[in-house]
Amino acid sequence: MNIADDPDRAPARSHLYAMGLTEEEMRQPTVGIASTWTGTMPCNLTHRDLARHVATGVRRAGGTPMEFNTIAVSDNLTMGTPGMRASLVSREVIADSIELMGRAHQFDAMVCIVGCDKTVPAAMMAMARLDIPSVLLYSGSMMPGTWRGREVTIQDMWEALGERAVGRVSQDDVDDLARHACPGAGTCAAQYTANTMGTVADFLGLAPFGVGDIPATAGEKTAAAERVGEIALDALARGLRPSSILTEDAFHNAIVSVAAMGGSTNAVLHLLAIAREAGIDLSIDTIGTVCREVPIITALKPSGPHTAADLWRAGGTSLVAARLLEAGVLRESVTLIDGRSPADIAATAVGTEGQTVVREVKSPVKPAGALAILRGSLSPDGCVLKLGGRPDFVRQGPARVFDSEEECFEAIQGGRITEGDVVIVRYEGPAGGPGMREMLSITGALVGQGLGESVTLVTDGRFSGVSRGLVIGHVAPEAWHGGPIALVADGDTVVVDSARRTLDLDVPAEELAERRARWTRPDRTVERGVLSKYAAAVGSASDGAITV
Ligand code: FES
Secondary structure: OOOOHEEEHHHHHHHHHHOOOOOOHHHOEEEEEEEEOOOOOOOOHHHHHHHHHHHHHHHHHEEEEEEEEEEOOOHHOOOOOHHHHHHHHHHHHHHHHHHHHHHHHHHOOEEEEEOOHHHHHHHHHHHHHHHHOEEEEEEEEEEEEEEEOEEEEEHHHHHHHHHHOOOOOOHHHHHHHHOOOOOOOOEEOOOOOHHHHHHHHHHHHHOOOOOOOOOOOHHHHHHHHHHHHHHHHHHHHHHHOOOOHHHHHHHHHHHHHHOOOOOOOHHHHHHHHHHHHHOOOOOOHHHHHHHOOOEOOEEEEEOOOOHHHHHHOOOOHHHHHHHHHHOOOOOOOOOOOOOOOOOHHHEEEEEEOOOOOEEEOOOOEOOOOOOEEEOOOOOEEEEEOOOOOOOEEEEEEEEEEEEOOOHHHHHHHOOOOOOOOEEOOOOOOOOOOOOOEEEEHHHHHHOOOOOOOEEEEEEEEEOOOOOEEEEEEEOOOOOOOOOHHOOOOOOOEEEEEEEOOEEEEEEOHHHHHHHHHOOOOOOOOOOOOHHHHHHEEOOOHHHOOOOO
């Protein structure tokens, strides 16, 4: 932007004067600071403050900060309600809005401050599209709560609903837990989706290692935010653009981080979407192949006992990178936003004495992987199994079919789902939902009732990072588009074979052909507004559920 010296930009200058800018500030590089602050959730509550500190760093480094906001949707507040349909849609809206601000105001560089789940991939998608020097600042995790002498997170809240259904806890207990589970600002407090994606940003190279780890309310965050402002100017001086950072090797490292840290299944969707924006040919099967080779080396919830704050105290994602690098599973020829190399990160990583959060790759927490990509007659275009480090298994059971999350939740809470069932929840896909809701109310209820390992859940929807249990999501093609999941009937045999990476429907082909001839799409089209536009534009979950 050359507003200060262009005679024809005098009208534009008048508005910058109105904002108090000097001519010198108009001549300096401008740094757009995108904040995903909203006052509707704790996850992004610190972003206004952080933006101020980023701006301080930008000024100190000789730039002119320009702050702006986007929307953000809380997954936890909308979970189990029709509002959840807005969640994945918000990823596209946030990416579009950051991109539009960048295109309109032609910033020289950018910092994106993100927290809650969708804001992180959205910002990275926008960075890839704009391709100007950009830094991602992950605002940080919430501290865990304490309830009746034990550490708790939002995961305990959702599982308490299932425990209540079988009489293990009372409504008073649930209400009391709600007062203690979330003690302050920050993202959900373990390796759920937001922290998974914050880590992905480190390993992709768009966020400086060591910054995202710092919890949202820790004092160290403000100095780190100022440093991020300086890094943006430094990246500008070096001409370092996202297109130089987002390489195939960078995506490999990001997938490794998801696998090694037992990350959220949502990472599959988001990595595919970011790769698409970056022009990288990443397939769902590549993600599956990498995940197969990497064991889980961190003992983080939901598959372990520790929280994100524990990881920070133990040595953070830098320590994870060091362990992965020494095992040779990370690629070294990548570019990181702050100019350090993976070897530099590893060399300065310090594991706190006695820490039990991060292990070495040769003695992992769980030898099997975090995620698996399955294909088969029930999911010809692929789906994601939350393997959670389980050893190989074959599971076969009768289908219990539901056409919405609510119907299924009611059946579970009513005690109508029993051990061995394969619960099918369909018409919850990207177009069918629309919006591909997360099934946390269902998985929380199953785990809370002690059915997390004995009941298999299969859906064309998706899962919160908080979800655990034997869950398979992102089934493609989705039911709305007539995928085989639309043809499943109560009592059909469904077979999952984790070693073969298959998900099959054991029904004769002739019977399926008859069902297909009779199949009609349910009459529940959303006719107006953003969800209608989204349903018409969104693609398959196997391609990242992006809009085109
Ligand atoms: Fe925002 Fe979990 S709901 S990070």
